[in-house]
Amino acid sequence: MPERRPYIAGNWKMYKLRGQAREYVQELLPLIDGLDLDVGICAPYTCLDVCMEAAKGSKLRIVAQNMHEEDYGPYTGEISAPMLQEIGVPGVLIGHSERRQFCGETDKALQRKLPSALAAGLEPILAVGELEDERENGETERRLRHQVQEAFEDVQADDVRRVVVAYEPVWAIGTGKVATPDQAQEACGFIRALIRDKYGDLAEHVRIQYGGSVNDENARELLSLPDIDGALVGGASLDPAKFARIVEAAL
Ligand code: PGA
Numbered sequence: 571m572p573e574r575r576p577y578i579a580g581n582w583k584m585y586k587l588r589g590q591a592r593e594y595v596q597e598l599l600p601l602i603d604g605l606d607l608d609v610g611i612c613a614p615y616t617c618l619d620v621c622m623e624a625a626k627g628s629k630l631r632i633v634a635q636n637m638h639e640e641d642y643g644p645y646t647g648e649i650s651a652p653m654l655q656e657i658g659v660p661g662v663l664i665g666h667s668e669r670r671q672f673c674g675e676t677d678k679a680l681q682r683k684l685p686s687a688l689a690a691g692l693e694p695i696l697a698v699g700e701l702e703d704e705r706e707n708g709e710t711e712r713r714l715r716h717q718v719q720e721a722f723e724d725v726q727a728d729d730v731r732r733v734v735v736a737y738e739p740v741w742a743i744g745t746g747k748v749a750t751p752d753q754a755q756e757a758c759g760f761i762r763a764l765i766r767d768k769y770g771d772l773a774e775h776v777r778i779q780y781g782g783s784v785n786d787e788n789a790r791e792l793l794s795l796p797d798i799d800g801a802l803v804g805g806a807s808l809d810p811a812k813f814a815r816i817v818e819a820a821l
Contacts, residue, residue: 572774576793576820577734577800579610579633579695579779580807581663582617591617594810595624601814602630608800609817611807612663612695615649622658633661633695636669639682641690651690661693663802665721667740677720684721688729695734695802696721697781698761702741710739711760718764731775735761736802742782744804751791754780758797786815793820 586594591613602609610631613621621632638648654662664683669675680696687694698717700710718735725733737757742749749757758778766773780792781802792798800820807813 574775574777574799575608577608577610577777577779578813578817578820579612579631579663579736579800579802580813581612581635581666581781581802581804582614582808583635583668583804584614585808586614586617588617588620592620592624595621595630598810598814599625599628599630601810602817603628605817605821607817607820610661610695618654618659619657631660631693633663633693634659635663635666637662637664637683637687637692639679639686641686651686651692655690655692659692661695661734662687663695663697663736665697665717667697667699667738667743671740677717680717680721681723684733685724685726685729688725688732693732693734695736695779697736697738697802699738699740699743699757699782702739705739705741710757714757714761715764718761719768722765722768727769727772730765730769730772734777734779734800735765736779736781737761738781738802740782744783746783748783748785748788748792749780751795754792755795755797758795762797784816786812786819789816789819 610633612633612635641650665680700713704713777799779800779802780798784801784803785806
């Protein structure tokens with residue numbers, strides 16, 4: 571069984587101005603120095619360059635929070651994969667539930683975003699997850715199957731191990747209601763099984779993060795589960811000391 575390197579990513583959402591972002595990275599770096607795992611920050615577009623500058627020489631990955639599926643075109647206000655690649659961003663979060671809920675993100679668009687990110691050399695973090703009423707109605711697996719199958723439709727086998735999947739039950743995001751370890755493991759195991767159906771053993775290389783109210787108290791247990799290889803952390807990532815404690819919990 572391949573070793574999957576843990577990957578903890580913070581998602582700042584629409585928080586932090588440039589000066590705050592720089593200070594944050596300067597505070598975080600010594601706290602995670604030498605730790606043997608991957609750490610990333612999904613930063614607003616306007617903070618990407620200052621964060622990368624502050625993170626220079628370290629392994630901290632500064633990642634974007636979204637991208638358009640086309641490389642170029644008449645899409646005012648949008649940013650594409652080649653634009654992110656040009657400034658040296660190594661990855662991009664796509665399909666976050668807030669973008670699905672509030673910004674019209676569709677599974678169809680994501681189906682094009684994954685290959686587009688991969689073609690530009692970016693490492694995508696694909697977020698999937700069910701709504702509260704879907705879970706209550708026993709539709710969690712149906713929802714996850716749809717999201718995962720749609721998103722991976724045009725991903726070639728050669729690229730699949732470069733994709734990170736974040737399982738984020740929508741009812742757990744920003745609510746303080748964290749999935750139980752059983753719920754989280756079951757969903758992440760199911761996602762891996764879906765990837766295995768299409769790509770066979772390559773699924774064992776794909777990293778799956780859990781996200782949704784992860785904090786420095788619940789992280790260790792969630793991160794010890796067999797199909798959970800990391801975390802996508804929203805609110806608790808805004809403070810570097812708290813985020814660093816979550817990073818340590820992955821070791
Ligand atoms: P949360 O957000 O940790 O604040 O619940 C997670 C996310 O939106 O990725």
